[in-house]
Amino acid sequence: xxxxxxxxxxxxxxxxxxxxxxxxxxxxxxxxxxxxxxxxxxxxxxxxxxxxxxxxxxxxxxxxxxxxxxxxxxxxxxxxxxxxxxxxxxxxxxxxxxxxxxxxxxx
Numbered sequence: 091x092x093x094x095x096x097x098x099x100x101x102x103x104x105x106x107x108x109x110x111x112x113x114x115x116x117x118x119x120x121x122x123x124x125x126x127x128x129x130x131x132x133x134x135x136x137x138x139x140x141x142x143x144x145x146x147x148x149x150x151x152x153x154x155x156x157x158x159x160x161x162x163x164x165x166x167x168x169x170x171x172x173x174x175x176x177x178x179x180x181x182x183x184x185x186x187x188x189x190x191x192x193x194x195x196x197x
Contacts, residue, residue, distance in 0.1 A: 093136035097147070102153075118147055170196055
């Protein structure tokens with residue numbers, strides 16, 4: 091089971107924008123190879139940083155509304171939300187060490 095919980099267009103505002111913790115959202119699709127490559131890394135980060143970071147996944151094929159709203163043009167796109175606002179955006183696969191370096195200042 092994944093440590094990154096799924097969100098939908100319907101649950102996004104409550105789960106992401108109203109979260110007390112920073113939230114890393116993985117905009118992904120089942121057919122996307124780089125999305126599959128980064129998934130285990132996101133699971134590790136979600137487990138290791140669960141005390142100060144929430145990690146969620148939004149399937150763009152099933153939930154196009156929020157992907158469009160936040161200008162997601164290619165996947166995987168990771169957007170870090172803090173205080174209900176997009177604070178950082180990463181596009182494409184990256185190794186765990188690089189991802190952690192990018193998100194650490196926001197935690």
